[in-house]
Amino acid sequence: MGFIKETPAAKALTPTYTISNPFRTRIFAGQVTAVMSIKIVTSNEIAMMCAMAGIQAMFIDMEHSTLTIAAVAQLILACNYVGVSPLIRAPSKSHWHISRLLDAGAAAVIIPHVESVAEVKDLVKAAKYAPIGARGCANNQPLLNFQTVPTRIQNEVLNRETMLLPMIETPAAVDLVDKFLAIEGVDGILIGSNDLCTDLGIPGEYDNPIYQDAVTKIVLAGKKAGKPIGIGGIGGRLDLLEKWFQMGATWSLSGGDGALLQAGMKKIGQNYNEINQRVQKLNGAWGVV
Numbered sequence: 103m104g105f106i107k108e109t110p111a112a113k114a115l116t117p118t119y120t121i122s123n124p125f126r127t128r129i130f131a132g133q134v135t136a137v138m139s140i141k142i143v144t145s146n147e148i149a150m151m152c153a154m155a156g157i158q159a160m161f162i163d164m165e166h167s168t169l170t171i172a173a174v175a176q177l178i179l180a181c182n183y184v185g186v187s188p189l190i191r192a193p194s195k196s197h198w199h200i201s202r203l204l205d206a207g208a209a210a211v212i213i214p215h216v217e218s219v220a221e222v223k224d225l226v227k228a229a230k231y232a233p234i235g236a237r238g239c240a241n242n243q244p245l246l247n248f249q250t251v252p253t254r255i256q257n258e259v260l261n262r263e264t265m266l267l268p269m270i271e272t273p274a275a276v277d278l279v280d281k282f283l284a285i286e287g288v289d290g291i292l293i294g295s296n297d298l299c300t301d302l303g304i305p306g307e308y309d310n311p312i313y314q315d316a317v318t319k320i321v322l323a324g325k326k327a328g329k330p331i332g333i334g335g336i337g338g339r340l341d342l343l344e345k346w347f348q349m350g351a352t353w354s355l356s357g358g359d360g361a362l363l364q365a366g367m368k369k370i371g372q373n374y375n376e377i378n379q380r381v382q383k384l385n386g387a388w389g390v391v
Contacts, residue, residue, distance in 0.1 A: 122185060189209060215297075
């Protein structure tokens with residue numbers, strides 16, 4: 103694959119194309135950004151709910167869910183139409199997963215369980231067009247509102263505006279963070295806290311200095327490289343998140359659809375059980391059966 107050469111005069115007449123990716127805009131501006139995780143909700147209304155809640159990005163998880171690519175593609179379109187960035191965690195490192203999700207309109211692809219520099223370079227090859235990578239070209243891209251855009255322009259815009267975010271989830275990957283971030287085409291890192299803690303032999307121990315030192319190392323490496331760092335798995339630990347946001351991290355997986363639904367339903371059940379206890383106690387005092 104190559105680029106079509108244009109004369110300076112023709113290039114001057116080429117229209118300017120941009121895409122809306124509020125997630126990217128915010129995190130590169132250093133703004134702390136909440137991200138809603140989706141694993142079980144497949145209705146497109148969830149995208150508008152995120153927008154109305156002031157959440158600028160939706161993390162659609164294909165690793166830990168049964169979501170199909172067809173369902174994910176519809177969620178991606180819904181996100182893009184309402185101004186919420188769709189971030190998709192791919193189910194594997196396979197190039198056909200990465201390219202299909204990007205062709206569906208993903209603003210970012212997030213790749214789990216990345217272990218080596220060679221793997222990261224292969225991910226760049228799959229996610230970026232030439233000359234950075236070798237992603238296959240397809241026109242009428244959803245992120246460009248299905249417009250017919252010259253291939254050279256399309257490739258330049260999407261290389262710049264879409265994001266490749268490898269995940270760091272093991273101690274070995276932590277040690278390679280500087281090398282990962284130095285690779286052209288890597289746009290940032292997401293830390294997988296639960297797998298990282300488990301691999302460190304301290305599952306769920308977010309207050310353990312071993313885990314915290316690893317996260318701090320990644321956050322500072324991102325700040326040095328000028329590439330944004332996100333933190334997954336500890337959305338409820340706002341104390342830890344704020345500490346790392348102050349160091350330079352900019353986003354986190356902030357809440358999940360299943361957890362939020364379960365918490366809301368649990369609260370309803372709790373409220374009604376408490377009312378029932380008061381009613382039964384009162385009826386008992388009055389001798390009502």
